[in-house]
Amino acid sequence: MTLSLWGGFCLALTLFGYYSSKALYRRHQKVWFAPIVIAPLIILCVVMTLNIPLADYFKYTHWLAALLAPATIAFAVPIYRERALIKQYPITLSVGVLVGLLLGIGSSWLVGYFTSMPAELSNSLMVRSVSTPFAIVATSSFGGVPELTAMLVLITGVMGMLICEPLFKVAKIRSSVAKGVALGASAHGAGAAKASEIGRQEGVIASLTMIFTGIAMVIMAPAFAYIIN
Amino acid sequence: MAAKEGSMALYMLSKQSQKMPLFLQRFLQIVLFCAFAWACQVIAKDINSPLPGSVIGLGVLLALLSLKWVPEQTVSMGAAWLIGDLLLFFIPPVVAVIKYQALLEHFGLVLISSMLVASTIVLLGTAFTVDRLFKLERKHRLKVQLSQGSNQ
Numbered sequence: 001m002t003l004s005l006w007g008g009f010c011l012a013l014t015l016f017g018y019y020s021s022k023a024l025y026r027r028h029q030k031v032w033f034a035p036i037v038i039a040p041l042i043i044l045c046v047v048m049t050l051n052i053p054l055a056d057y058f059k060y061t062h063w064l065a066a067l068l069a070p071a072t073i074a075f076a077v078p079i080y081r082e083r084a085l086i087k088q089y090p091i092t093l094s095v096g097v098l099v100g101l102l103l104g105i106g107s108s109w110l111v112g113y114f115t116s117m118p119a120e121l122s123n124s125l126m127v128r129s130v131s132t133p134f135a136i137v138a139t140s141s142f143g144g145v146p147e148l149t150a151m152l153v154l155i156t157g158v159m160g161m162l163i164c165e166p167l168f169k170v171a172k173i174r175s176s177v178a179k180g181v182a183l184g185a186s187a188h189g190a191g192a193a194k195a196s197e198i199g200r201q202e203g204v205i206a207s208l209t210m211i212f213t214g215i216a217m218v219i220m221a222p223a224f225a226y227i228i229n
Numbered sequence: 230m231a232a233k234e235g236s237m238a239l240y241m242l243s244k245q246s247q248k249m250p251l252f253l254q255r256f257l258q259i260v261l262f263c264a265f266a267w268a269c270q271v272i273a274k275d276i277n278s279p280l281p282g283s284v285i286g287l288g289v290l291l292a293l294l295s296l297k298w299v300p301e302q303t304v305s306m307g308a309a310w311l312i313g314d315l316l317l318f319f320i321p322p323v324v325a326v327i328k329y330q331a332l333l334e335h336f337g338l339v340l341i342s343s344m345l346v347a348s349t350i351v352l353l354g355t356a357f358t359v360d361r362l363f364k365l366e367r368k369h370r371l372k373v374q375l376s377q378g379s380n381q
Contacts, residue, residue: 066318099354103354
């Protein structure tokens, strides 16, 4: 196996882009400096301007993507740690997860129905409201493409972060549980990050909702795909 | 019994590892997560599981934690890193979207505007439902507490 220079450069670029945007966000706590916005943007720009072939980009960075599976398993730890909170609001949480999931799939299906997007794009939309590691495994049930799915999940997360506060204000949503569940179910990790800025309770509830919505999506995706088709 | 011995071994490991530097402990935990994830994926493939290995692994680890066969501190640092830096792991698939550049340029505006409407529906719909439900659940709990209080 020969060492690939471009491959090494791309791995370094990805790590540098990610950790520097994280450091930047620590200094400037603005949504536009959030790593979820800046990091992919920097890396995409460099790869596109240098015209690096994707095969070279993936030579070593695919090992980073392989960490999505252990990260999924790691979600067991926060569930275990917050078991007291889960026992406190079992109905609210499970109904919230279910409603969020159904609205997420339903609204995405409507987008595909009312616009004339090609199937690979509208199919990839279906899982957009759940966290990436779950979305990437669930998307194949709907006939989605992993790469497009990853991008659409990311955009959905950023959108949720941006629109949540004005929407909560207009709709007079005040309870921390409602805010947490709504952010976790509609904007996954980005929503959970935003929720923990609003408050600790909101953040924990959003993280739990995000995890449960992801698991429910993976389990129920084949059934949903069957119903839709 | 084998599981009990296994948990003892893990407990010893966690005792010993307290002397290890923190970064090494965290690294070891991450390696353990990766090995476990790999094993789960191999097993899921072998038994033609409808669920992906990663979600099975999540369930197994949650069960092990709940049964206290795996102490929380043997996995907590690794888990915190894997979850905290989740964004780093999905940057590569996002970059691969270059393959679909033409498609995204053509449908970009429709996509963004329709997703904005869809996201608003999800956010408000979920928030409203949970808000009402939470108030009901709280009222119900207060009523139960009140009736218990008057009986005493």
